[in-house]
Amino acid sequence: MNGQKLKKENWTETWTSAAAAVHGSIKYTDKNYLDLVDVMGLTGHAFRINIDKKEINVAGPTSFPGGYLLRKNLTNLGFISNLADPTVPVPPDKLEQTIALIQESIDRGIPAIVFDLFIPEFGLIYGYDDEEKVFHAKDSSKDGVVSYEEFADARGVLYTTTVGESLPHSKYEMLRMALETILDHAHGREWQAVFKGKYDIGLKAYDTWIKVMEKRCGDANGNSYNIQVVSDAREFAAKFLHNLTIKWDGTNIVERGVRKFAGEAAKHYEEVASYLVEMRELFPFPHGGDPSSKENAERSIELLKRAKEAEKKGIKQLEILLDFMKNYYAEKWVN
Amino acid sequence: MKAELEILAPFEQEHDIFYEKRFNQQLVEKARKGDQEAFSELVRMHRAKAHGWAYSVTKDSFLAEDIVQEALFRAFLKLGTLLETDKFTPWLRQIVRNQALMSIRSSKPIRQEQPFTSIGPSKNPSPSEIDWGDMDQILFYLSHTASEKSKQANPEEHLMRLNVIQGIRSLLHCLSFRERKIFEAYFFDDLNPFEIAKLFDTTKANVYNTISRSRKKVQRERIRLCIHEYVQKRANSGLAKRKVLSKPDI
The missing domain is CATH 1.20.1260 (Ferritin)
Structure with missing residues (x-):
């Protein structure tokens, strides 16, 4: 023990974007405490x-492996989750299902966790607009809109995790x-x-x-x-x-x-x-x-x-x- | 912003390896000065590499040409899945290879590009009238034939083909004339980039670039159409058009 005090003062921000995104999304659930x-x-x-x-x-x-780890993160917090990670180029049916998964989550009142919105870190999609064909999204670098097309133009896999049922852990x-x-x-x-x-x-x-x-x-x-x-x-x-x-x-x-x-x-x-x-x-x-x-x-x-x-x-x-x-x-x- | 740095995307070709090293160096310098975009690109690059290994487990080829071939072929197969069939590709390929694009080899003078719709649907094309070097005309002929046949014996199969052809027609329209020619030469004629370069009087690197760019354009167009259809489907089914939650704390 060296008795050093922690220098950090702000406990509402982190350099670990995956945790920031999980925290950001579960604020909309019964586990917002x-x-x-x-x-x-x-x-x-x-x-x-x-x-x-x-x-x-x-x-x-x-x-x-983001899909695996984020699911495990949510499991630990007592949530069932959903995952989309079709490889690119994404077949149309998979693209539709992925967008639908995000919209369904927002309809339930919970933002969807995604990767590489504005920077290659985890972020959240918290709204959609079919007429403009855009998502409302936020990560640590920016709050703004991302068109459905930009979202679909992913690298590697088209990734999203959504928070499902909250279990009484x-x-x-x-x-x-x-x-x-x-x-x-x-x-x-x-x-x-x-x-x-x-x-x-x-x-x-x-x-x-x-x-x-x-x-x-x-x-x-x-x-x-x-x-x-x-x-x-x-x-x-x-x-x-x-x-x-x-x-x-x-x-x-x-x-x-x-x-x-x-x-x-x-x-x-x-x-x-x-x-x-x-x-x-x-x-x-x-x-x-x-x-x-x-x-x-x-x-x-x-x-x-x-x-x-x-x-x-x-x-x-x-x-x-x-x-x-x-x-x-x-x-x-x-x- | 994304598009400017696309040169570093996975599945790129041999000449990109050269660029990559130089780019990498530039990116590192920029990132160290606090350039967010450059930093982001570095992160993406390293991730893409890791995905690349996974890919190499199933498809391991050191020849850049083979990689391009493979990637393009996959892309084209995906075009097929847009219209829910993969039977289309071998079928079209067979027809076109056997008869058609030999004419590209003979280096006909470059024609003015004609929008497909200008070839009136009332016209009844016969195989002898088709310019087999022109994708528009080939597709028109095939779709016309499919449409005729759909009225006959095996209507389901022919309707399916008709859908496929129309889908591909709409996709290839996002390419410029020259891009499309090169793209087609690659697919249908099995020409390698060196041969294509000679044919189109350009460099191999240019052919690689054109094929790569065309592939991306076609993929984007496919995505655009898919999203368009999806949004319409949702609207027709009476689902919410817009919902925005309060801003998240992130």
């Missing part, structure tokens, strides 16, 4: 790290599922689809990052962008765990257990965040400084090593917490 910190934590996004092996490229943070269920997601990612068990082999995730990603810095191969822009995303995520991770110690305020054994283990884990994640924030200052986005200079590279390798060690300890605590959530200790024990 979940804030961005909850969503970052419960979906596992606060605990993600996705590093390109060659040069730490800019695509890292979004190079995951309890906070216990949500926390358990979150911990499983977080630990699967940390230990590289998460499904990576076509990105497997090119991007490393979880604890291994720190080693990958270190290797690239040792070889002085870090792409300045990509490196700085990845630091922005990962450091922001770990700040949320620490905040999320800290909030558990406040929100789980009951007196029974379970609430006490969550407070204890989450509190322990929070300290480690605060430490992780502090190292990554220092690295962020070393390589400011977008210019990214000079990752190949000896001094910068050595300092960042040191910081990444420390971050990894602290994260390992944090993960250990989260494993204890998950075991506990699967099998609560006895409230009273006479022996």
